[in-house]
Amino acid sequence: MRTAAASLDLVRPRSVDDALRSIADDPSLAPIAGCTDVFVGLNAGTFAGTRFLDLWPLEELREIGIRNGAISIGALATHTAIQESPAVVSRVPILAAACREIGGAQIQNRGTLGGNVANGSPAGDTLPVLAVAEAVVVLRSATQERRIPFTSFFTGYRQTVRRPDELIVAFELPPLDQVQWFRKVGTRAAQAISKVVMAVVGGERPRVAVGSVAPTVIRCTRTEAALAGGATFDEASRIVESEVQPIDDLRSTADYRRRVCGNLLRRFGTETQR
Amino acid sequence: MPVVGTNVPRKDAAEKVTGSAKYVDDLAFPGMLHARTIRSTIARGRIRDVRLPFDRAGYTVVDYRDIPGRNAVALIEDDQPLLVEREIRHVAEPIVLLAHQDRDALLRARVEIECEPLEAIFDPQQSVQVLKDLRIVKGDVDAALARTDVIVEGEYRTGHQEQLYIEPNGVIAVPENGGITVYGSLQCPFYVHKALRIALGFPADRIRVVQTETGGGFGGKEEYPSVIAAHAALLALKSKRPVKLVYDRLEDMLATTKRHPSIVRHRTGVTRDGDLVAMDIDVLMDGGAYVTLSPVVLSRGAIHAAGPYRCDHVRIAARAVATNTPPNGAFRGFGAPQTQFALEVHMERIAETLGMDPARFRELNALRPGDTTATGQRVEADCSALQVLEQAAQRSDFHAKRERYAGTNRGIGLALFFHGAGFTGSGEVTLASRAALATSERGVRILVGSAEIGQGTRTMHAQIVADSLGIPYDDVETALPDTSSVPDSGPTVASRTCMVVGGILQRCAEELRARIGDLHPAEHFRRHGPTVVTKQYEPPHGIRWDDDTYRGDAYATYAWACDVAEVEMDPDTYEIRPIHFTAVQDIGKAIHPTLVAGQIEGGTAQGIGYALLEEVVMRDGAMANAQMTNYLVPTTLDTPTMDVVIVETPSHHGPFGAKGVGEMPIDGPAPAIVNAIRHLGLDIRQIPATPERIAEAACVSV
Numbered sequence: 004m005r006t007a008a009a010s011l012d013l014v015r016p017r018s019v020d021d022a023l024r025s026i027a028d029d030p031s032l033a034p035i036a037g038c039t040d041v042f043v044g045l046n047a048g049t050f051a052g053t054r055f056l057d058l059w060p061l062e063e064l065r066e067i068g069i070r071n072g073a074i075s076i077g078a079l080a081t082h083t084a085i086q087e088s089p090a091v092v093s094r095v096p097i098l099a100a101a102c103r104e105i106g107g108a109q110i111q112n113r114g115t116l117g118g119n120v121a122n123g124s125p126a127g128d129t130l131p132v133l134a135v136a137e138a139v140v141v142l143r144s145a146t147q148e149r150r151i152p153f154t155s156f157f158t159g160y161r162q163t164v165r166r167p168d169e170l171i172v173a174f175e176l177p178p179l180d181q182v183q184w185f186r187k188v189g190t191r192a193a194q195a196i197s198k199v200v201m202a203v204v205g206g207e208r209p210r211v212a213v214g215s216v217a218p219t220v221i222r223c224t225r226t227e228a229a230l231a232g233g234a235t236f237d238e239a240s241r242i243v244e245s246e247v248q249p250i251d252d253l254r255s256t257a258d259y260r261r262r263v264c265g266n267l268l269r270r271f272g273t274e275t276q277r
Numbered sequence: 278m279p280v281v282g283t284n285v286p287r288k289d290a291a292e293k294v295t296g297s298a299k300y301v302d303d304l305a306f307p308g309m310l311h312a313r314t315i316r317s318t319i320a321r322g323r324i325r326d327v328r329l330p331f332d333r334a335g336y337t338v339v340d341y342r343d344i345p346g347r348n349a350v351a352l353i354e355d356d357q358p359l360l361v362e363r364e365i366r367h368v369a370e371p372i373v374l375l376a377h378q379d380r381d382a383l384l385r386a387r388v389e390i391e392c393e394p395l396e397a398i399f400d401p402q403q404s405v406q407v408l409k410d411l412r413i414v415k416g417d418v419d420a421a422l423a424r425t426d427v428i429v430e431g432e433y434r435t436g437h438q439e440q441l442y443i444e445p446n447g448v449i450a451v452p453e454n455g456g457i458t459v460y461g462s463l464q465c466p467f468y469v470h471k472a473l474r475i476a477l478g479f480p481a482d483r484i485r486v487v488q489t490e491t492g493g494g495f496g497g498k499e500e501y502p503s504v505i506a507a508h509a510a511l512l513a514l515k516s517k518r519p520v521k522l523v524y525d526r527l528e529d530m531l532a533t534t535k536r537h538p539s540i541v542r543h544r545t546g547v548t549r550d551g552d553l554v555a556m557d558i559d560v561l562m563d564g565g566a567y568v569t570l571s572p573v574v575l576s577r578g579a580i581h582a583a584g585p586y587r588c589d590h591v592r593i594a595a596r597a598v599a600t601n602t603p604p605n606g607a608f609r610g611f612g613a614p615q616t617q618f619a620l621e622v623h624m625e626r627i628a629e630t631l632g633m634d635p636a637r638f639r640e641l642n643a644l645r646p647g648d649t650t651a652t653g654q655r656v657e658a659d660c661s662a663l664q665v666l667e668q669a670a671q672r673s674d675f676h677a678k679r680e681r682y683a684g685t686n687r688g689i690g691l692a693l694f695f696h697g698a699g700f701t702g703s704g705e706v707t708l709a710s711r712a713a714l715a716t717s718e719r720g721v722r723i724l725v726g727s728a729e730i731g732q733g734t735r736t737m738h739a740q741i742v743a744d745s746l747g748i749p750y751d752d753v754e755t756a757l758p759d760t761s762s763v764p765d766s767g768p769t770v771a772s773r774t775c776m777v778v779g780g781i782l783q784r785c786a787e788e789l790r791a792r793i794g795d796l797h798p799a800e801h802f803r804r805h806g807p808t809v810v811t812k813q814y815e816p817p818h819g820i821r822w823d824d825d826t827y828r829g830d831a832y833a834t835y836a837w838a839c840d841v842a843e844v845e846m847d848p849d850t851y852e853i854r855p856i857h858f859t860a861v862q863d864i865g866k867a868i869h870p871t872l873v874a875g876q877i878e879g880g881t882a883q884g885i886g887y888a889l890l891e892e893v894v895m896r897d898g899a900m901a902n903a904q905m906t907n908y909l910v911p912t913t914l915d916t917p918t919m920d921v922v923i924v925e926t927p928s929h930h931g932p933f934g935a936k937g938v939g940e941m942p943i944d945g946p947a948p949a950i951v952n953a954i955r956h957l958g959l960d961i962r963q964i965p966a967t968p969e970r971i972a973e974a975a976c977v978s979v
């Protein structure tokens with residue numbers, strides 16, 4: 004059932020430090036960015052929090068830039084800003100591609116990369132990209148900053164290593180020179196939640212990540228090892244089909260998701276390996 | 278200057294575009310309370326206890342004991358209670374109503390309902406509770422089938438479909454002058470009026486129903502507003518305050534009506550040359566927990582089940598049964614999309630069996646003027662099945678593309694179909710609708726209960742009246758559909774608002790013209806005061822229908838259409854994308870061509886959703902995906918380019934030759950698309966043809 008609106012509180016920080024102090028004092032504060040996930044949860048009555056910390060005015064968390072050779076993307080960068088960033092488009096075009104397929108224009112204008120990751124849905128479209136890009140999640144609290152490899156960030160279904168007094172402030176993506184590939188399968192052409200979403204990086208050390216086929220986004224390490232060892236794409240696609248752990252749910256079936264994973268990897272092969 | 282056939286500005290355009298039009302949730306009354314419905318969470322059971330463990334100060338609470346009249350939603354039968362007394366028959370059945378001034382307080386109130394669950398039935402094939410059955414018999418099917426050498430059989434299934442009007446169901450009930458006034462988003466003010474009369478036990482003149490601007494209906498606001506209006510009225514009477522009851526999307530999807538799921542079986546005899554010899558058709562529809570409109574949905578479905586084809590031996594056995602799911606009800610097309618989906622996919626399979634071109638096979642068998650339908654109705658000169666078929670094949674370059682696409686990821690398919698305008702059988706005679714015209718300072722005012730729900734009722738009626746009177750379009754006004762001041766022109770359903778109600782208005786205009794001579798009605802008003810002309814529906818000459826045998830003229834006339842769908846399959850994801858759509862539809866006369874094209878485009882898009890995307894996932898009798906995130910309707914990006922061709926073969930039954938247009942466009946897209954998928958080599962007999970189903974079929978076909 005719907006959450007009663009009058010029961011909600013909002014704290015508006017003036018700076019990142021101010022925000023960090025607020026959640027240090029009161030870890031029950033839930034950070035909100037574009038609020039595109041939070042509003043859905045409040046409307047459905049599934050979002051537990053009633054006290055919110057509004058990150059939206061914190062301009063410093065929107066920056067996208069190059070630092071020590073890596074692209075650093077502020078947690079508050081919107082999906083639109085990411086698509087428009089020359090650094091992202093030239094270095095990690097698959098991240099721009101993922102952002103282009105999120106919701107529709109309105110959601111892309113509001114929704115943020117930090118929100119997509121912190122929300123922790125296994126169907127989050129940017130997650131497989133961050134996984135194959137071997138991104139680092141930068142977490143900051145009033146007292147310290149931690150850098151967590153993206154692949155260790157999720158611990159279970161919608162569970163992360165983020166502590167209640169921490170904010171995600173940025174993501175760092177090391178340079179990616181290899182061929183990269185992304186595909187979202189959502190059935191409807193816009194405003195669709197992924198049934199399968201896959202990102203692949205080729206080269207010496209191939210990386211394959213899939214969303215919506217397990218409780219969290221997963222890196223398919225057996226498939227990666229097979230590809231690195233010279234397996235054909237037919238062989239690799241059979242491995243990926245056995246490696247993913249999809250379920251039947253409201254949106255699709257396990258059989259379909261498994262089969263599509265295999266097909267997509269084969270398509271990556273035919274589109275990129277000539 | 279005549280305006281019929283031109284694209285005059287809509288009467289409601291300025292208000293809707295500028296946002297000043299008032300929908301029910303925009304209205305507020307002094308002292309108004311908000312309301313909430315407490316519903317069952319199990320599909321079948323008996324209520325043992327209802328507890329309200331909260332401080333009831335400030336709350337108005339209503340249950341079945343507060344109903345002054347009969348605890349029934351008055352429709353065809355009175356089997357559906359307004360509020361459950363003891364027996365729960367479906368999930369989301371209303372039990373208790375709450376009202377409070379503060380919405381948050383309403384949300385906080387906890388109501389505990391203790392039930393003894395009983396075994397529920399969800400599979401219509403297992404149900405023994407028949408809501409309606411009927412048979413249509415022409416010739417001798419068994420004897421004819423025994424003589425034919427080619428017999429093709431098949432079973433076809435369609436799922437629920439949600440109307441998904443943009444504005445959910447909502448009403449405000451206001452206690453007034455010792456009675457009650459209900460403002461609401463609705464299609465049929467007089468249905469609500471009758472339901473309130475019976476539920477409240479009030480005389481007719483103490484009940485007033487006013488239609489507010491309505492954000493779409495598609496049939497979903499035909500019968501359901503009677504329920505929600507009575508609920509709000511009960512709370513208003515008890516609290517003596519205005520009460521607003523507006524559903525959110527989740528509640529609307531969970532609790533209100535959907536399109537009837539169907540299972541249709543065909544056994545058809547054909548000669549090797551492709552002549553239809555006999556059609557044996559069995560139709561099963563899932564009515565949900567109560568009768569609602571199932572008998573008439575079934576009847577329209579059955580009458581359309583043999584399609585626009587000539588065949589001497591036809592037997593259609595149809596039944597609607599009860600299951601423990603929320604009642605299914607009216608939805609654009611009203612049974613015909615289900616049965617014509619089955620038939621047109623079956624026709625494709627017959628052509629395939631015979632090795633015959635699908636267009637040629639339909640051409641051989643299509644009805645021509647003078648032929649008879651399954652009910653024995655002789656179709657008149659306006660039967661244009663052959664013309665629309667030929668034109669659609671030409672416009673879409675059907676034959677060339679069929680060859681060009683063969684063996685690729687593209688497919689092309691067509692569907693030929695028809696749709697009867699107006700109520701089925703003797704329905705219009707029983708309804709005996711009335712409409713009126715009154716002279717006014719401006720010119721004339723139209724007095725009808727027909728609802729503008731986005732489709733253009735006000736505009737189209739004004740065009741008919743303007744030309745029939747020979748006055749400018751701007752001099753025609755429309756009264757608010759308010760049961761206290763307009764005659765009952767019948768429900769706004771069944772593609773009848775133009776042909777039937779428009780026809781009565783045309784007769785009103787002719788009589789008014791005769792009465793006022795050459796004067797402009799405004800001038801006549803100034804000189805003589807108001808003049809009102811009221812007319813009643815008159816059945817056309819020579820129309821006969823027998824409700825007992827289902828023989829005769831099922832509709833005054835039919836509209837005819839042919840759709841061609843072109844699709845592309847993604848070989849990796851099994852997603853079917855419609856890439857181009859041709860819709861050739863003969864609707865007699867387009868009073869307002871832009872509005873007509875809008876109906877055809879919108880109906881086609883909704884039909885594409887029905888064919889490919891829209892799946893109501895039922896779990897334990899409840900819609901599990903009652904959100905727009907998970908119940909997918911097509912977006913503009915999912916809708917192909919459309920070539921809409923309006924054909925105008927006039928019917929002498931409608932004003933200026935017009936027939937119905939609202940419903941027919943949703944009959945064709947699903948079979949046309951599934952036939953295009955068949956062209957890809959995939960045997961699909963169930964919609965929606967989701968990628969999951971396509972993947973399964975691809976596995977079998979490869």
Ligand SMILES: Cc1cc2nc3c(=O)[nH]c(=O)nc-3n(C[C@H](O)[C@H](O)[C@H](O)COP(=O)(O)OP(=O)(O)OC[C@H]3O[C@@H](n4cnc5c(N)ncnc54)[C@H](O)[C@@H]3O)c2cc1C
Nearest residue numbers: 036037038039040041105106114115118119121127128171
């Ligand atoms: C109509 C619609 C369509 C959508 N389509 C898609 C889609 O196609 N693909 C997709 O992946 N998603 C989709 N979404 C989901 C959503 O838009 C995205 O996940 C978006 O990126 C969330 O960002 P946000 O800024 O709005 O997050 P918010 O809603 O503000 O927050 C989401 C969660 O993250 C937490 N959070 C946010 N920022 C931080 C931070 N800096 N540090 C710590 N915690 C934080 C919040 O506490 C909350 O738990 C859709 C949503 C809607 C409503």
